[in-house]
Amino acid sequence: MSSISHNPVAADASASVRVDNVSKKYCRSLKRSILYGMKDLASAAIGHAFQNDHLRQGEFWALKDLSFQLKPGECLGVIGRNGAGKSTLLKLLNGIIEPDRGRIEMRGRVGALIEVGAGFHPLLTGRENIYVNGAILGMSTEEIDRKRDAIIEYAGLPADALDAPVKTYSSGMYVRLGFAIAAHIDPDILLIDEVLAVGDAAFHSQCYSTLSRLLGKGVSVVVISHDLVAVQQLTTRCLYMNQGAVGAFGPSLDVIQHYRQDTDAAMVEQSRAKQPSAPPSVQGGRFTELELMDQSGKPSREFRTGEPASMRFRIELQPGMDAVHLSFGIHSPDWVLHTTYFTAYQGFQVHPVEGHALVEFHFPQLLLGTGIYLINVGLWDKSGLGSFDWRWDAISFKVTNDQPMAGRFMLPHEWRALEGRIEPCSSAVEAGEVV
Numbered sequence: 001m002s003s004i005s006h007n008p009v010a011a012d013a014s015a016s017v018r019v020d021n022v023s024k025k026y027c028r029s030l031k032r033s034i035l036y037g038m039k040d041l042a043s044a045a046i047g048h049a050f051q052n053d054h055l056r057q058g059e060f061w062a063l064k065d066l067s068f069q070l071k072p073g074e075c076l077g078v079i080g081r082n083g084a085g086k087s088t089l090l091k092l093l094n095g096i097i098e099p100d101r102g103r104i105e106m107r108g109r110v111g112a113l114i115e116v117g118a119g120f121h122p123l124l125t126g127r128e129n130i131y132v133n134g135a136i137l138g139m140s141t142e143e144i145d146r147k148r149d150a151i152i153e154y155a156g157l158p159a160d161a162l163d164a165p166v167k168t169y170s171s172g173m174y175v176r177l178g179f180a181i182a183a184h185i186d187p188d189i190l191l192i193d194e195v196l197a198v199g200d201a202a203f204h205s206q207c208y209s210t211l212s213r214l215l216g217k218g219v220s221v222v223v224i225s226h227d228l229v230a231v232q233q234l235t236t237r238c239l240y241m242n243q244g245a246v247g248a249f250g251p252s253l254d255v256i257q258h259y260r261q262d263t264d265a266a267m268v269e270q271s272r273a274k275q276p277s278a279p280p281s282v283q284g285g286r287f288t289e290l291e292l293m294d295q296s297g298k299p300s301r302e303f304r305t306g307e308p309a310s311m312r313f314r315i316e317l318q319p320g321m322d323a324v325h326l327s328f329g330i331h332s333p334d335w336v337l338h339t340t341y342f343t344a345y346q347g348f349q350v351h352p353v354e355g356h357a358l359v360e361f362h363f364p365q366l367l368l369g370t371g372i373y374l375i376n377v378g379l380w381d382k383s384g385l386g387s388f389d390w391r392w393d394a395i396s397f398k399v400t401n402d403q404p405m406a407g408r409f410m411l412p413h414e415w416r417a418l419e420g421r422i423e424p425c426s427s428a429v430e431a432g433e434v435v
Helices: 030-045 086-094 125-138 139-153 171-183 201-216 230-232 252-273
Strands: 017-027 059-070 073-079 102-108 111-112 189-193 220-224 237-242 247-252 285-293 303-304 308-315 326-331 337-342 356-363 369-379 387-398
Touching: 017 030, 017 086, 059 086, 059 171, 059 247, 073 230, 086 102, 086 111, 086 189, 086 220, 086 308, 111 171, 125 171, 125 369, 139 171, 139 369, 171 201, 201 220, 201 230, 220 387, 230 252, 237 326, 247 252, 252 285, 285 369, 308 326, 308 337, 308 369, 326 356
Parallel strands: 073 220, 073 237, 111 189, 189 220, 285 387, 303 387
Antiparallel strands: 017 059, 017 102, 237 247, 285 308, 308 356, 326 337, 326 369, 369 387
16 A cells, blocks of 8 residues: 555654654563663662663563654554553553653653552542552642542442442453543643443544543644554544564554555454364265356456456266255354355256366445455255265455445445435545544
């Protein structure tokens, strides 16, 4: 994708967040980590700079040469697999840990909601923790006094919960109170790590409204989440982290699609390594050819949403086999079955001629969303219970889409203006104008 970059930084004086070639390493051994820390402190005490550009025994790069920047009023989504370095990045941005190499500039007041319950004392009440957490986030007692009622109202917790120890809170209640405090510190930069995955729909709507308001005031927001739909809705640009480095950087839609393709490709391999148990098998037939065809009748492994597609089965049967059934299904690499077709269920059989048959299954429109998909097929006896030939993950194929969309399906649809009118316009989502 031409809009995706793997080297996203170009100096911008207006940036509120600037991360320049930042690297952070950890040691997997606690004892060795303590030893290294003592040696580094001793070296610093006597004025010898310790080397941070190489790995010692047991160390690994959690982040490696990471660069990006964020302007006021921008919302950056950070996505990636578990262990990609996302939470390490937020801790660096929040000043909890220091980079081993590189430079981070944060201009303005920083608010952070990094972990559910972080900054709360479990034995103190919700009211008391408003002061504790507010102080950690840099608010004075006088400022908290002024905003306390607004924070309580925003959190929407029952009165008896506010006067109970927060150790009795659910994770959703933790997040409500934590987000309410973070939203009222009037930050210039707001850091959010996965907490929006907790809470009910009403709270999510309230959070989105608050983030839109903060972005309108020029607040820079960094959101880490595995909820790709939420990232697409909230953010204008996205950073895909892959093993501590930049996997892709650019418009959120493009980067999310890039990440999904990488994830799906990896899951294809996992799926093939963990195939489900095959159905009872019988002797008498087999597939001799399986092919996925495009609209011109040529073999293809890549389609666009809405294009025609056909699956072609060539089968060979032993003498005496006068009828068979065929099954055909499409699933995603995470084993979610999206659609399946079975001639036995649909009320017909396939009759070979001299032991051979060539059958085509045709989609006038392949209405799948962007992603990688797998096909499973079966050749069954005429009872539909025993399989001559059954193949899970027989073919994998890729679907792309020029139009922004979320989800796995593009259903046939039509927009109609019953009042007012519908007119063509440029895509605000593609231009990054909608949050």
